[in-house]
Amino acid sequence: MFKVQELREIIKLVDASTIEEFVYENDGAKIKLKKSNGVVTEVVAPKQEVVAQVEQPVSQPVVQAAPQPVQVANEVTVEAPKASVASDESLHKITSPMVGTFYQAPSPDAAPYVKVGDKVSDEKIVCIVEAMKLFNEIEAEVKGEIVEILVKDGQLVEYGQPLFLVKPE
Structure with a gap:
């Protein structure tokens, strides 16, 4: 099931x-x-x-x-991303390019790719988004400093959902 x-x-x-x-x-x-x-x-x-x-x-x-011709309706709500404390428009948002599961590290026993305060280059891998058993490495896309991590490890993320806030250099 x-x-x-x-x-x-x-x-x-x-x-x-x-x-x-x-x-x-x-x-x-x-x-x-x-x-x-x-x-x-x-x-x-x-x-x-x-x-x-x-x-x-x-x-x-x-x-x-529908085991019988009976209909039961249930509402399913999708969690909205939490409002960021640092909602400064000058910050760059690293977004998810797909629907999948967010992982901060390459394996459960490994250290996270990045933490708040880390400096990143535009090609630095910041996380993995797993979709249908394929692990996709997400790059920072910008040089700067990680200000905030917006999702939790193992959380389901949507296409275009912000994952990190980066203060560009």
Whole structure:
């Protein structure tokens, strides 16, 4: 059976991509996603079918459980990024280029790529965003000093979501 977090991540990845149809089967559970105006998602698990319809942009999907012709609606809220103390417009924002999971270090037992106060060059790797088991290294894009880390290690991030604030040199 799929976890809710896994389903959300898959829906967001397919929604952000150019693919029109996605099918995945594992241990008797099946996910089938098709795009049209919004994203229509069908999840078939043993003795259960779940259908989710998401209007663009992805903000509050409606989930309908249908073992019988009964409909149940649940709201899913997406956490907004916390307001930054240093909301200075002169700061450069390093943003996520994709939907995925944010990691501060190359492995759980390794030191983080950067900490608050570290100096970075434009090609310095500052984090990893993992999407569908692919680990994508994110570069600073600017020379400067890390002022704030806006997300927590292991947190799901959206496309374009600010990850770091950098004071450019």
